[in-house]
Amino acid sequence: MLLSDFIYYLDLLGTFVFAISGVLLAVEKRFDVVGAFIIGFVTALGGGTTRDILIGASPVAWMQDLNYLFCIPVAMLCTYLFYDQILKLRRSLFLFDAIGIGIFTILGIQKVLSLGLSPIIALIMGIVSAVFGGIVRDVLTNEVPLIFRKEIYASACLIGGLSFLLLSKTALSPALITFMAVILVIFIRILAVRNKWETPFRPKGSQGL
Amino acid sequence: MLLSDFIYYLDLLGTFVFAISGVLLAVEKRFDVVGAFIIGFVTALGGGTTRDILIGASPVAWMQDLNYLFCIPVAMLCTYLFYDQILKLRRSLFLFDAIGIGIFTILGIQKVLSLGLSPIIALIMGIVSAVFGGIVRDVLTNEVPLIFRKEIYASACLIGGLSFLLLSKTALSPALITFMAVILVIFIRILAVRNKWETPFRPKGSQGL
């Protein structure tokens, strides 16, 4: 009970922080109020929406709990009031973002498993939950999605999600496993950014490109 | 009965005019026949399709009434035959476009309400019905969606849709409320373009960008 509440609020926090990062981008691009809302929205809720559409869970999750939706205007208000402070906080924001993808990945996997789909589909859909919001945001703002080129990001979700699935076969309590897997995603992501880990895909013969 | 017929034909008119605007863009970008069809299609039917996918109404609406689909080749034929005249008509086209978003917004809200979803979701889905076709069109043609930066557009849908929801709580007839809300969207949109209304989102401290 306590853990599920804790996860719920972390989930909202992840949504909120993703929304902030979308709204900051909208400010940089000089979008108007509507543009800022849309970009905040797709960054925060685009991943879970894509997952729900693909697995046929309808209507999509944020239509059933309006708190997720309310994260967007709250993020816009905070950005409007505390723009300078938030910019200074960017380092911590990256930490919140890491928390966000950790929560989104594992909760996404649990949701898909609960619908009776196979673990490998659940794993992929968990990663989609975590990373597709950023991809849609980049597509809408006419950028090549960052995730295609830089840093361990989806890979952190992959390793954390895989660990979650493996640990699920042990006798450990579901709550503990959830918690450990979320922490693992966050931990890998932080290490990856600190150490500038990359995972290039360079077949031999492609060096001259 | 008469009003519902009137709305149905206005809806087809909106679809047709949106298709024309997509096809005109395809001509400018020198797309071929297939490209012109796809761009006309997503501009005219992309918004309603996105709404139907998100709320889980399947198959999507244009699969159930082929008249909507037929608007696209008719728009292509008209553009082919009357290209010069249509370019001169652009001012009136903007008027048709305003009619289109008015109709799409209110009909979208009604459809979502009829599925038992909450008014706030219905409001958002009404706006999605009206504006997402243009967003997908801009994404496919590799432009940053115009709606993110210029003019009252989604805002007109928002105010009209909100008025519709508020008026629904009064004793006025549904037909009259529908009609008034559609007119309101059109009216705001026309005023916004005439007066170059904008809704910038500029937190303090972001001016130097």
Add this chain to the structure above:
Amino acid sequence: MLLSDFIYYLDLLGTFVFAISGVLLAVEKRFDVVGAFIIGFVTALGGGTTRDILIGASPVAWMQDLNYLFCIPVAMLCTYLFYDQILKLRRSLFLFDAIGIGIFTILGIQKVLSLGLSPIIALIMGIVSAVFGGIVRDVLTNEVPLIFRKEIYASACLIGGLSFLLLSKTALSPALITFMAVILVIFIRILAVRNKWETPFRPKGSQGL
């Protein structure tokens, strides 16, 4: 039985070859492992996924037969090991691509017809199955989709699909009709590339653009 097996393996082959073409693009764009997987995935499975979402078939097809999913890592491995050879094979790859769109178009039409939707919707969804993977790939890599401007591609699917629907009204066996329609798409596509057929959409008065 034999034909359905043959088609199944051709379908997997089409998926595999589409995945290869996506992964090759990822190498050119210097994406990392995750980026290469995502681009390979959307190129190979994006068309069928879009079709399934639009017609409301959920969960989407590749969630129900993991062999389709496995085509992506296999394509990545082959590209990694045999990059130089695959580049030399590009001419034959185009042939495989033609086979792919032929199979995807006709199988897509059959799937939609089997759900009781009208032939014209089935035809459009067949074309979507064949071409939308490439469109999503181009959108994600920030290119204007090639299909909007060059060569007979969707048109080959259109003619093949139309022939399939017309032949279905004859007494010919379904297997034979399927086979003939697939071959027709492939044949038209090859002729189109050989002869540089184009289908420009240029209304009179648009020449000065």
